[in-house]
Amino acid sequence: MIQTTNLTFEYFDENKENSNKVLNEINLNIEKGSFTAILGRNGSGKSTLAKHFNAILLPTGGKVYIKNINTADSKKLFEIRRSAGMVFQNPDNQIVAAMVEDEVAFAPENLGVAPSEIRRRVDKCLAAVNMTEFAKSAPSKLSGGQKQRVAIAAVLAMNPEILILDEPTAMLDPMGRSEILNTIKTLNRDNGITVVLITHYMDEAVNADRTIVIDKGEIVIDGSPKEVFKNVELLKSLGLDVPQVTELIYELRKNGINLPDDILTVEDCYNAIIGGIGK
Numbered sequence: 046m047i048q049t050t051n052l053t054f055e056y057f058d059e060n061k062e063n064s065n066k067v068l069n070e071i072n073l074n075i076e077k078g079s080f081t082a083i084l085g086r087n088g089s090g091k092s093t094l095a096k097h098f099n100a101i102l103l104p105t106g107g108k109v110y111i112k113n114i115n116t117a118d119s120k121k122l123f124e125i126r127r128s129a130g131m132v133f134q135n136p137d138n139q140i141v142a143a144m145v146e147d148e149v150a151f152a153p154e155n156l157g158v159a160p161s162e163i164r165r166r167v168d169k170c171l172a173a174v175n176m177t178e179f180a181k182s183a184p185s186k187l188s189g190g191q192k193q194r195v196a197i198a199a200v201l202a203m204n205p206e207i208l209i210l211d212e213p214t215a216m217l218d219p220m221g222r223s224e225i226l227n228t229i230k231t232l233n234r235d236n237g238i239t240v241v242l243i244t245h246y247m248d249e250a251v252n253a254d255r256t257i258v259i260d261k262g263e264i265v266i267d268g269s270p271k272e273v274f275k276n277v278e279l280l281k282s283l284g285l286d287v288p289q290v291t292e293l294i295y296e297l298r299k300n301g302i303n304l305p306d307d308i309l310t311v312e313d314c315y316n317a318i319i320g321g322i323g324k
């Protein structure tokens with residue numbers, strides 16, 4: 046669905062004299078229908094990478110393909126942007142309309158979609174993010190999590206196959222975060238949307254099928270959350286935390302208590318500890 050071959054990106058200054066290589070030879074293949082989380086410390090290149098997935102940025106070296114379309118093909122830009130929708134951190138910067146349903150109708154209206162089809166899409170997309178009852182509300186009156194769900198619905202109205210979210214929960218309280226995470230999981234699981242989630246929250250990455258850690262513009266760890274979060278020392282050296290459960294198990298193991306090293310959920314943690322004591 047998303048493929049990069051030796052993707053390299055350098056930011057140049059105005060005179061093109063100095064450059065800053067932010068992505069270095071990234072080779073990546075993200076499968077249709079998968080849920081991938083991307084982690085990395087501040088400035089590691091996560092947003093720069095995400096912006097290559099819908100051609101906001103084009104590689105300075107190597108190639109990016111979205112559904113086998115080269116993002117450097119300017120004739121296909123529209124198709125790429127429609128296939129790969131992007132959601133950013135701050136919902137206030139993404140919402141333009143004064144009423145929720147107008148916000149969701151905005152993109153299909155611009156695409157010249159027939160009014161009856163727009164109505165159908167608006168209803169479907171608001172239902173998908175569980176915001177139907179707020180269709181006539183003013184976005185300014187909503188909570189952060191609700192606004193972000195409207196922003197997601199507005200992207201869904203383009204019928205994208207890929208949803209790229211760049212720290213969509215960074216500005217939300219715990220309640221808003223869990224609303225957004227549940228929405229993302231449902232869209233992936235029930236609607237088959239390919240999800241790429243950039244996040245600072247390790248607990249969110251646990252929900253993904255695949256977790257990729259980047260550092261200094263390179264992929265340093267890539268695997269299932271269970272595989273990735275085993276590397277407690279390495280993750281810490283990369284400026285990242287581990288999920289709380291992983292941290293607890295790590296400390297217990299360090300103190301000689303025999304527990305598996307790939308536990309991620311509170312439930313599994315509970316069972317392992319109780320089971321361990323019972324033995």
Ligand SMILES: Nc1ncnc2c1ncn2[C@@H]1O[C@H](COP(=O)(O)OP(=O)(O)OP(=O)(O)O)[C@@H](O)[C@H]1O
Pocket residue numbers: 056057065067085086087088089090091092093094
């Ligand atoms: N427009 C720009 N011009 C020049 N350099 C930039 C630009 N945007 C980002 N950078 C630099 O590129 C590097 C990677 O930035 P990027 O925003 O991709 O990191 P990030 O992993 O998303 O960080 P964060 O966790 O803070 O969002 C940083 O060193 C940053 O300073």
Ligand SMILES: [Mg+2]
Pocket residue numbers: 091092093211
């Ligand atoms: Mg970023």
